[in-house]
Structures are given as structure tokens and as C-alpha cells.
Amino acid sequence: MTPSDLKHYLIEHRQATLQDLAQHFGAEPSTVEGMLDLWQRKGRVTCREAEKCRGCRQCAAAATVIYEWRQ
Numbered sequence: 001m002t003p004s005d006l007k008h009y010l011i012e013h014r015q016a017t018l019q020d021l022a023q024h025f026g027a028e029p030s031t032v033e034g035m036l037d038l039w040q041r042k043g044r045v046t047c048r049e050a051e052k053c054r055g056c057r058q059c060a061a062a063a064t065v066i067y068e069w070r071q
Helices: 003-013 018-025 029-041
Strands: 015-017 045-049 065-069
Touching: 003 015, 003 018, 003 029, 003 065, 015 018, 018 029, 018 065, 029 045
Parallel strands: none
Antiparallel strands: 015 065, 045 065
8 A cells, every 4th residue: 555545545435434444455554544644744634533323332443533535
């Protein structure tokens, strides 16, 4: 996975959770976060909190933030 691969995925899908991205690329979430940080510093990716379920406590932390490509 390269930063360009991540860019193309987000452009195509418009938004994704860290868990989705890590699973798609077969990478550790921390690796994906590093690449997302690169795009965030450049102002191309934003993140927001996902709407959380109502207290099930089973949602993974990687599924609670949504990353979006800025046009």
C-alpha cells in the first residue's frame, strides 16, 4: 500500500473507517493511520467521529472514525 493507493481508494469510496481501510489493504491500522496523517497534513483527508451505536461496547475503536477525501 502506498499513499497513492490510499488516495485512490478514498476518492472512489468517498469515505471509510480505519478498520475498512486496514482490512482492504491487509495492513495494520497503525500503518494506515500513518498514511492518513500524511494526507491530513496536506489538507486532503478529514476525519470525523462516526455515529456510535448505543452502548454495545463491541465496536472496535478503528470503526469509530470516518475518513473522507476532500475534493
